[in-house]
Amino acid sequence: MENRWIYLIIIIMTYLGAQASVFLKKASSHDNIKDCICSIYLYLGGGLYIICALLNIWVLKYLDYSKMLPLTSITYIWTLILAFLIFKEKISPKKIIGIIAISVGAYLVAY
Numbered sequence: 267m268e269n270r271w272i273y274l275i276i277i278i279m280t281y282l283g284a285q286a287s288v289f290l291k292k293a294s295s296h297d298n299i300k301d302c303i304c305s306i307y308l309y310l311g312g313g314l315y316i317i318c319a320l321l322n323i324w325v326l327k328y329l330d331y332s333k334m335l336p337l338t339s340i341t342y343i344w345t346l347i348l349a350f351l352i353f354k355e356k357i358s359p360k361k362i363i364g365i366i367a368i369s370v371g372a373y374l375v376a377y
Contacts, residue, residue, distance in 0.1 A: 272328050273376060276337050279321040284344030286314035288352055336375045339368050 289311030296302040326334055343365050349355040 269328075272325055273337075275321060275325055276334075277340065279318050279325070280338060280340040281344045282314050282321075283318045283338075283341045284348050286311045286318065287345060288348050289314065291353070333375055337372055340372055342368055 289307040293302050293305040293307035293311060296305055302308060322334070322338070329337075346357065346361055346365060350357055
């Protein structure tokens with residue numbers, strides 16, 4: 267399989283991982299454990315994490331582990347974007363520097 271498709275799958279996988287975290291954050295907003303366990307968000311988040319794990323395993327068939335693992339840090343970029351859009355969290359200069367560092371690192375590992 268061509269590398270560009272593998273990298274597209276990694277981008278999708280990392281987005282789904284970040285989205286899973288959003289669902290789990292929403293599930294955690296319940297006041298008691300029973301409501302949390304009954305929350306659809308818990309199962310959406312868990313299901314997305316399972317999909318991410320399966321995609322990760324599949325991608326490892328085509329990429330070296332030493333290349334794949336650092337690329338999963340792209341999840342942090344998606345997490346920052348989703349936290350800003352959904353939870354209205356502030357994006358500080360430190361976070362921007364971190365995102366730039368992750369982006370440069372992912373690029374250097376990939377190429």
